[in-house]
Amino acid sequence: MSYSEPMPKSKTLRSRLFKQLVNFIYKTGFTRLGQKFWSKSLTVVNYHRIDDPDQLGLDSFRPNISAHPTAFAQQMDYLGRWFNVVSLKDVVKWLNGEGCLPPYAALITFDDGYLDNYTQAYPILRQCNFPAIIFLTTGHIGTDNPFFWDLVAYSFYHTGSDHVLFPNGQERTWTNTTQRDQICKELIESLKVLPDQEKQFWVNRLPEKLGVSIHQNYFRNLMINWDQVREMHKGGIEFGGHTINHPILSRISLEQALIEIEGSKTRIEKELGEPVLSFAYPNGMSHDLNGKIENLVARAGYRAAFTLQNGPSLLREVKQNPYAIRRIFISHSHTLPRFAIETCWVNRFR
Numbered sequence: 229m230s231y232s233e234p235m236p237k238s239k240t241l242r243s244r245l246f247k248q249l250v251n252f253i254y255k256t257g258f259t260r261l262g263q264k265f266w267s268k269s270l271t272v273v274n275y276h277r278i279d280d281p282d283q284l285g286l287d288s289f290r291p292n293i294s295a296h297p298t299a300f301a302q303q304m305d306y307l308g309r310w311f312n313v314v315s316l317k318d319v320v321k322w323l324n325g326e327g328c329l330p331p332y333a334a335l336i337t338f339d340d341g342y343l344d345n346y347t348q349a350y351p352i353l354r355q356c357n358f359p360a361i362i363f364l365t366t367g368h369i370g371t372d373n374p375f376f377w378d379l380v381a382y383s384f385y386h387t388g389s390d391h392v393l394f395p396n397g398q399e400r401t402w403t404n405t406t407q408r409d410q411i412c413k414e415l416i417e418s419l420k421v422l423p424d425q426e427k428q429f430w431v432n433r434l435p436e437k438l439g440v441s442i443h444q445n446y447f448r449n450l451m452i453n454w455d456q457v458r459e460m461h462k463g464g465i466e467f468g469g470h471t472i473n474h475p476i477l478s479r480i481s482l483e484q485a486l487i488e489i490e491g492s493k494t495r496i497e498k499e500l501g502e503p504v505l506s507f508a509y510p511n512g513m514s515h516d517l518n519g520k521i522e523n524l525v526a527r528a529g530y531r532a533a534f535t536l537q538n539g540p541s542l543l544r545e546v547k548q549n550p551y552a553i554r555r556i557f558i559s560h561s562h563t564l565p566r567f568a569i570e571t572c573w574v575n576r577f578r
């Protein structure tokens with residue numbers, strides 16, 4: 229991934245060989261090998277933002293860009309060729325025992341609710357006539373309030389400083405923008421796992437520490453607003469809960485978690501006038517959720533919930549536990565051959 233320190237020669241060679249191997253597997257059709265034994269499956273792809281990761285002046289968190297619009301269109305074309313794209317409603321109907329899912333069912337999902345889901349992804353989805361589901365962090369929708377990672381990235385991008393203090397007391401310095409971007413990414417990872425108040429304390433002080441001032445309303449157009457949500461909803465896009473404030477649910481109390489889980493559901497239902505049936509766990513890795521949290525999601529009235537544990541799922545796995553459905557994280561560094569491998573059954577066992 230280009231968002232890291234310059235790679236040592238051996239690593240560059242390894243990643244070049246890996247790329248060649250991926251291209252070879254794709255071109256020879258090996259990614260389709262054995263797929264027929266995997267037809268009763270649900271492949272869920274997960275995007276965050278659809279935009280140009282190399283655009284000049286990009287000052288929000290670059291790793292959150294999942295695909296360039298051109299790459300996204302190619303990926304949709306690939307899904308159309310090899311999968312049957314279904315809606316969340318189809319999945320819930322099937323979970324309720326009404327009807328079945330087609331072979332090689334696929335779901336397209338987006339997390340957080342960035343504006344480019346409306347400006348870039350939505351027109352492409354309409355062209356393909358594909359449904360998709362966007363999981364909204366409702367406390368940020370239609371506000372100027374950025375996610376903490378975008379605020380941190382902005383501060384790093386605009387600073388004239390060459391060092392920063394980490395919450396663990398370690399001072400990190402950089403001599404070029406590649407190092408700076410890598411340290412920014414590491415700081416975001418270390419802030420993610422702090423208790424909420426402590427995290428907020430660090431984030432609030434960061435712009436000043438880095439000598440950066442932020443214009444009021446600077447982040448006004450980063451997220452979608454409720455009118456855009458309603459417009460997309462009319463055009464076939466579904467919406468799900470993704471909490472109010474995006475905490476990692478396993479790191480807050482169960483009472484607080486329930487407020488976050490129910491709160492985003494109630495808000496979207498109020499805005500759309502229709503039940504919200506699905507939820508996506510913030511961060512979504514195995515340590516970010518547990519059985520108790522899954523129970524809260526069920527208690528709140530959701531019928532399905534999605535993690536970021538990698539790979540497609542067999543339909544019987546989804547039926548067994550619809551509150552921990554796997555999703556495949558898509559990155560802007562993925563080429564189409566890599567996308568083909570990511571969405572292949574082999575990826576379930578990686």
Ligand SMILES: [Zn+2]
Nearest residue numbers: 339340510511
């Ligand atoms: Zn998220």
